[in-house]
Amino acid sequence: xxxxxxxxxxxxxxxxxxxxxxxxxxxxxxxxxxxxxxxxxxxxxxxxxxxxxxxxxxxxxxxxxxxxxxxxxxxxxxxxxxxxxxxxxxxxxxxxxxxxxxxxxxxxxxxxxx
Amino acid sequence: xxxxxxxxxxxxxxxxxxxxxxxxxxxxxxxxxxxxxxxxxxxxxxxxxxxxxxxxxxxxxxxxxxxxxxxxxxxxxxxxxxxxxxxxxxxxxxxxxxxxxxxxxxxxxxxxxx
Numbered sequence: 731x732x733x734x735x736x737x738x739x740x741x742x743x744x745x746x747x748x749x750x751x752x753x754x755x756x757x758x759x760x761x762x763x764x765x766x767x768x769x770x771x772x773x774x775x776x777x778x779x780x781x782x783x784x785x786x787x788x789x790x791x792x793x794x795x796x797x798x799x800x801x802x803x804x805x806x807x808x809x810x811x812x813x814x815x816x817x818x819x820x821x822x823x824x825x826x827x828x829x830x831x832x833x834x835x836x837x838x839x840x841x842x843x844x
Numbered sequence: 845x846x847x848x849x850x851x852x853x854x855x856x857x858x859x860x861x862x863x864x865x866x867x868x869x870x871x872x873x874x875x876x877x878x879x880x881x882x883x884x885x886x887x888x889x890x891x892x893x894x895x896x897x898x899x900x901x902x903x904x905x906x907x908x909x910x911x912x913x914x915x916x917x918x919x920x921x922x923x924x925x926x927x928x929x930x931x932x933x934x935x936x937x938x939x940x941x942x943x944x945x946x947x948x949x950x951x952x953x954x955x956x957x958x
Contacts, residue, residue, distance in 0.1 A: 761945050772848075772934055772949035773887075818887070822945045832947060834879075836886035 734762070734819040734835035742841040749806040751838040753819030754799075760822045762795055763832065764804050767816045776804075776817075806840075814842045846871045850935050850950035857925055858958050865920045865953050867935030873948070874940035876918040877902070878910065880931040881952075887934070893918055894940060925957040 737752045753762070761780045765773040779786045779795045779802065786793045792805040806813055816839045820832040848869045857863055869876065877892040879902075889902030893912040907929055909921040918937075922929060935950040 763945060763947075765947075770932065770952065770954070772951045773936075773947070774949070775946045778945055820947075832945065833889075834887040836884070 734821050734833065736817070736819055736835045736838040738838060739836070740839045740841070742843060743809060744843050745809060745811055747809055749809050749813070749840055749842075751804045751817055751840070753802045753804070753835060755802075755819075755821045756800065757821075757823050759797075762793075762802050763820045763822065764791075764793060764802075765818045765820060765834075767818065767837070769815075773818060809840075809842045811842050811844055813840060815840060846948065848935055848937055848948050848950040850933075850953050852953060853951065854954050856956045856958065859926055860924050863922050863925060863955075865922075865933060865935075865955070867918045867920065867950060868916050869918075869935075869937040869948065870916065871937060871939070871948065872915065873937035874915070876912070876935065876937045877947075878908070878918070878920050879934045879936065880904065881934065882931050890920070890933075925955075927957050929955065930957050931955060 734753045734755045743749055761778050763778045764776045767773045777788045777793050779793050790807045795802045816837040818834050818837045820834045822832050851866045874895045878890040879887045881887050888904045890908050891902055891910040893899045896915050899910050912918055933953045936947045938947045
């Protein structure tokens with residue numbers, strides 16, 4: 731079942747600019763994660779933000795979470811050509827004793843123009 | 845090196861010919877999962893396993909089987925593949941810990957059913 735929805739579907743920017751992607755979801759979550767996928771390869775975990783956190787940083791990545799609006803954003807600062815990839819948000823909505831895993835959105839395809 | 849290993853990377857087969865995609869992880873993770881990725885549909889969960897001998901259906905289980913006889917292995921079985929199972933498949937694993945939701949993905953198996 732679809733939980734997270736990324737926006738925009740595709741984004742093209744110049745190298746050095748900042749890239750912002752958004753994720754909206756529907757139900758309460760334990761945490762929200764962002765993953766990157768290079769073309770046809772496996773997803774790589776970028777960052778996890780828990781439901782009681784509002785902002786988190788990791789290198790050039792900044793993630794925010796607004797549980798009242800059920801939304802998250804991923805900001806990549808000073809973009810590089812190597813950041814060209816698809817980015818997915820994934821929500822973890824497990825409750826105590828539940829067995830569900832992460833639910834992924836359809837992704838934002840980011841293209842960094844040299 | 846911590847990793848999830850899937851084999852084969854590419855597979856072309858014909859309708860009805862049984863096949864198995866193998867998945868192995870070396871991180872002693874309890875939780876393992878299979879996803880398929882299709883254009884416009886994102887990642888959809890096929891089956892998951894919380895531990896040895898414990899498996900459950902995801903969102904799109906029809907036409908697939910799994911088994912979890914050992915903690916490290918979680919093969920995906922297509923008893924009678926059909927063309928609508930042509931897709932990119934990913935195996936993933938993670939520790940079963942509410943605080944450690946990070947998924948580790950394999951490199952993917954591109955399956956074509958003719």
